[in-house]
Amino acid sequence: MRLRTGSVFAVAAGVALCVFVGAGANAMWSTGASTSVPPMQVGRVQFSAQSDDDARSFSTGGEAIDLRIPGKVIGRVLDQVGRDPEPVIWRFSVAGAALGITGLDYDVHATAQIARNGDRTALADGTATGGTLLANSTMTIYPASVNGDCSSVPDVPADQDGRNVRIVGGDGATLQEPDANPSGATVTTEWCSAITWNRSPDGRYVNQVSAFGTGDNGEERSALDVWSAAVAFPPSLDPLGAYRNSAEAEAVGEDGSPSRDDDTWAARVFPDPSKEPDLELELDPTVTNVNPSVPTGDHADVGDAH
Secondary structure, eight states: OOEEOOOOOOOOSSOEEEEEESSSEEEEEEOOOOOOOOSEEEEEEEEEEEETTSOOEEOSSSOOEEEEEOHHHHGGGGGOOSSSOOOEEEEEEEEEEEOTTEEEEEEEEEEEEEOTTSOEEEOTTSOOOTTSTGGGEEEEEEEOOGGGOOOOOOOOOGGGTTOSEEESSOSSEEEEOTTOOTTOOOEEEEEEEEEEEOOOOOEEEEEEEEEEEEOTTSOEEEEEEEEEEEEOOOOOOOOOEEEEEEEEEEEEOTTSOEEEEEEEEEEEEOOOGGGOOEEEEEEEEEEEESOTTSOOOSSSOOOOOO
């Protein structure tokens, strides 16, 4: 039976959690600096995450780490044209290791939209702010398949319908089982984010033509045909309004006769999609343990872990 454990974290510059056993057991995140310890080492933990377009983020004291899906990536939904276009894919990876009797679980949450000026809008219920491209899209975050394949976007449970951001398998994801990594090799899990535009139903352009004719013998014939074409609406933010223009011109000809003309035209104005907010993801690690007497928690006392 696998149980989860707690640990005592002290913030430092490194990324490793060392668990040593003596009369009792204690744990700390450290840089690997030398210290006087009992001779038997039973655990060390590290946790980090990295996206394709971002530097790696490390948990230095057991705290959650953040990644951002850039607004410019979400903005690629505006390029989704044609019938059943492919989703916009963004990837990130979670990496870590746990030596000895320890293991690693973690949670993945979408926490906020962050505007260019730094303003944050909470995303606790998974619903994006109106007026953004994400609000008119569906984002599904899920573990990649074998070899990092993101092509199979999973179906989302019915109780998550209506949300813009949906996370599959993000609660209590296991990076490494306890007591399963004696060499301390880094374990990596790939994740995918698939973004699709919520397409409006296609419009229909209906055409009808009729023809009548009279033959040389005076016989009359007629025919009627009807056809239609689907009109797809390209992705866009809701327009801000119409920009109307008008112009008038007056002139006098060489013969002295006056001339006048006027014209009007209009254009629809749309918001700038390049200002799409980033989406912040939070990854929160938890140390697990094979010892049934050790409780779950990343800031609790380890207790007797031997």
